[in-house]
Amino acid sequence: MHDGGMSREQAVRMIRLWTIASGVAGFGLTAVLGVVAAHSFAGRTIATTRVPTGSDVAPQAVAPDSLGNTNQPPAAVSGGS
Amino acid sequence: MLATAEFRSLGTGVRVVTAEADDLDAAVAAVQRVLTEIDATCSRFREDSEISQLNRAAGRPTPVSPLLFCALRAAVRVGRMTAGAVDPTVGTAMRIIGYDRDFAALPSDGTVKIAVRPVPGYEAIALDGARQFVTLQPDVEIDLGATAKALAADLAAKAAFDAGGDGVLVSLGGDMAVVGSAPMGGWPILVAEDHAAARDQGGDVIALTAGAIATSSTTVRRWRQGGSARHHIIDPQTGASAAVYWRTASVVAATCVDANAAATASIVWGERAVAWLAQYGLAARLVGADGTVTRANGWPLPVLSAA
Numbered sequence: 001m002h003d004g005g006m007s008r009e010q011a012v013r014m015i016r017l018w019t020i021a022s023g024v025a026g027f028g029l030t031a032v033l034g035v036v037a038a039h040s041f042a043g044r045t046i047a048t049t050r051v052p053t054g055s056d057v058a059p060q061a062v063a064p065d066s067l068g069n070t071n072q073p074p075a076a077v078s079g080g081s
Numbered sequence: 082m083l084a085t086a087e088f089r090s091l092g093t094g095v096r097v098v099t100a101e102a103d104d105l106d107a108a109v110a111a112v113q114r115v116l117t118e119i120d121a122t123c124s125r126f127r128e129d130s131e132i133s134q135l136n137r138a139a140g141r142p143t144p145v146s147p148l149l150f151c152a153l154r155a156a157v158r159v160g161r162m163t164a165g166a167v168d169p170t171v172g173t174a175m176r177i178i179g180y181d182r183d184f185a186a187l188p189s190d191g192t193v194k195i196a197v198r199p200v201p202g203y204e205a206i207a208l209d210g211a212r213q214f215v216t217l218q219p220d221v222e223i224d225l226g227a228t229a230k231a232l233a234a235d236l237a238a239k240a241a242f243d244a245g246g247d248g249v250l251v252s253l254g255g256d257m258a259v260v261g262s263a264p265m266g267g268w269p270i271l272v273a274e275d276h277a278a279a280r281d282q283g284g285d286v287i288a289l290t291a292g293a294i295a296t297s298s299t300t301v302r303r304w305r306q307g308g309s310a311r312h313h314i315i316d317p318q319t320g321a322s323a324a325v326y327w328r329t330a331s332v333v334a335a336t337c338v339d340a341n342a343a344a345t346a347s348i349v350w351g352e353r354a355v356a357w358l359a360q361y362g363l364a365a366r367l368v369g370a371d372g373t374v375t376r377a378n379g380w381p382l383p384v385l386s387a388a
Contacts, residue, residue: 057333057335059287059289061287061288062286075250076257078270078271078272079271079275079329080275080296080297080298081093
């Protein structure tokens, strides 16, 4: 009985270890294959044109100076030329 | 205290403004160096310019200077960015509609019969970056007018700042770039239809702390040819002056090249420009053919009108 019980526990432990080892190995293999595949098929770079964005340079309304005056002369004129 | 210098170059008025008076002389010298180089490289009106030589060499691979390569690359990028609305291959079309010399030298009314056609398109320019060679398809003629002046503003502003300026504004005929520290509250800029008109002509005054602004207008550089009114903004699809839906477009962007491209494309596209500008969040002021003003994408409402 004792020997038979030990054998059963050993078998269960082995199956558990085997299951865990298989899972770890499968995960590792998937990761390795993923890396290999990524380097094997470089793909194609799509040429894109940088587009303008205005969010960083938004114009502001003229703020009043320390005297509350907004009627300061413009530094320059942007117009057709 | 802002300091200002004005002179003429590239066929237009130049204005250099520095945040500190002591910086002005060095800034002006740096700007003049850049503009002299741009003129010798990109002017279609000079037989000896590098662009004129390239136009005469169409069909053959031609080595070009770093500056011309930079200008052509910017022009092709603008062509791609605007889906061909602003295209550097309008040289022949410009000549056909009579804009073949400095604007001041144009006759008041030419009598030549014209036959316009679509322009070849920026795809007709092959850029070889490794060797710095350019090949134009045969019979293609480049005009960098739309982008070279804006590129000059970007380069000149940077050169002025690198010359030791704390903050500098460079305006070339109303297309301007600012670099460095802005005055408190930003650079005050009057946005109007004609950069050379009186400062009480009306318009919006905005404050810019960084980036650039450009204005394209059909109300200036107009002439008559064979009894018809012409202006200098070409619709590449027709090869003729663009139909006027917006008579003036002003756009703020990170660079003057982008601002100028968006402003000129807005004139060419007309009503469709509003959606394109919104897509990229470009603040714009658009003046319709009847004078109605549309402000879009964060363009500030006028607190102060110069009118």
